[in-house]
Amino acid sequence: VNLALAARPPFNLASTVRSHGWWQLQPFLWDEASGLLTYTGRLSSGRVLEVQVRDAPGAVSVHSEGSLEPEEESEVAGLVTWMLSLDQDLAPFHEMARQEPKLEHVVEKGLGRILRSFTLFEDTVKTILTTNTSWAGTIRMVEALVTVFGTPSRSSAQCRAFPSATDLAALDEESLRHVARLGYRAPYVLSLARSVASGELDLEGLKAAGLPTGELRRRLLAIKGIGPYAAANLLMLLDHYDFIPVDSWAFKVVSHEWYGGQPVGATEVEEAFARWGDWKGLAYWFWNWSFSGET
DNA sequence: GGTAGACCTGGACGC
DNA sequence: GCGTCCAGGTCTACC
Numbered sequence: 001v002n003l004a005l006a007a008r009p010p011f012n013l014a015s016t017v018r019s020h021g022w023w024q025l026q027p028f029l030w031d032e033a034s035g036l037l038t039y040t041g042r043l044s045s046g047r048v049l050e051v052q053v054r055d056a057p058g059a060v061s062v063h064s065e066g067s068l069e070p071e072e073e074s075e076v077a078g079l080v081t082w083m084l085s086l087d088q089d090l091a092p093f094h095e096m097a098r099q100e101p102k103l104e105h106v107v108e109k110g111l112g113r114i115l116r117s118f119t120l121f122e123d124t125v126k127t128i129l130t131t132n133t134s135w136a137g138t139i140r141m142v143e144a145l146v147t148v149f150g151t152p153s154r155s156s157a158q159c160r161a162f163p164s165a166t167d168l169a170a171l172d173e174e175s176l177r178h179v180a181r182l183g184y185r186a187p188y189v190l191s192l193a194r195s196v197a198s199g200e201l202d203l204e205g206l207k208a209a210g211l212p213t214g215e216l217r218r219r220l221l222a223i224k225g226i227g228p229y230a231a232a233n234l235l236m237l238l239d240h241y242d243f244i245p246v247d248s249w250a251f252k253v254v255s256h257e258w259y260g261g262q263p264v265g266a267t268e269v270e271e272a273f274a275r276w277g278d279w280k281g282l283a284y285w286f287w288n289w290s291f292s293g294e295t
Numbered sequence: 296g297g298t299a300g301a302c303c304t305g306g307a308c309g310c
Numbered sequence: 311g312c313g314t315c316c317a318g319g320t321c322t323a324c325c
Contacts, residue, residue, distance in 0.1 A: 188320090229319060247318080
């Protein structure tokens with residue numbers, strides 16, 4: 001099946017995909033040279049399919065092998081729209097960014113969208129797997145989850161969807177700890193999967209709940225393994241930008257940008273972007289740092 | 296309300 | 311090879 005989905009301009013697939021590290025995590029596959037994004041995801045029917053997305057004028061084109069029922073087709077459209085924030089209005093952010101030399105490239109390249117998975121469950125697990133580890137560690141853990149416990153698509157056995165909450169809920173802690181090598185994060189992921197699978201926690205419902213940031217943050221922080229950094233990261237994925245995902249890298253760059261390399265804390269990071277108000281997170285995320293973060 | 300120490304893994308380093 | 315140390319957020323227990 002082939003679909004054309006309208007994207008609110010300015011939209012650029014490469015900019016959206018490369019907005020953060022998610023494109024390096026399975027089941028995303030990004031081919032920079034050809035500008036092709038491949039993602040393997042699951043529909044509500046349980047059917048797993050591989051979607052291929054390319055830039056098209058004012059839109060993206062979506063291709064998937066085989067035919068789809070009309071309701072499946074509209075589900076795919078909705079999920080890809082969510083994944084790429086196709087309908088997001090970036091005008092207010094770009095308006096502010098235009099006044100700031102350190103954000104000039106944001107307007108030029110049409111930045112501001114942040115790549116997300118089909119489900120908030122997948123993004124929440126991935127976020128837990130970014131905490132207290134190296135990026136290589138995150139890639140390894142996600143790869144293990146998808147390869148060992150993911151569901152293969154019908155068209156290609158190599159393409160697997162990220163395991164669903166139900167898939168993970170059925171596992172034991174030992175498998176997650178020692179097979180997927182999640183270490184001490186295993187019980188966090190397991191308890192999250194179980195509360196989502198049982199219906200006790202309606203994670204997907206948060207996408208469109210229209211809750212104020214404070215309430216959303218309170219609910220995210222209630223999840224074991226989600227602290228201030230992870231909650232802010234997920235809030236960004238939910239289009240709430242009034243918290244900064246402060247990690248050790250944030251301390252480094254803010255320290256070099258404004259404090260001459262002197263150690264800084266979370267307060268200084270928040271203060272540095274306070275003037276951006278509701279767009280704080282995006283201003284931080286896309287800031288053109290003079291310090292690369294390398295030592 | 297703030298904080299020390301534990302948690303787990305892989306990579307860097309010294310022997 | 312092999313052992314030791316370290317980086318990376320969050321939780322729990324304790325002030």
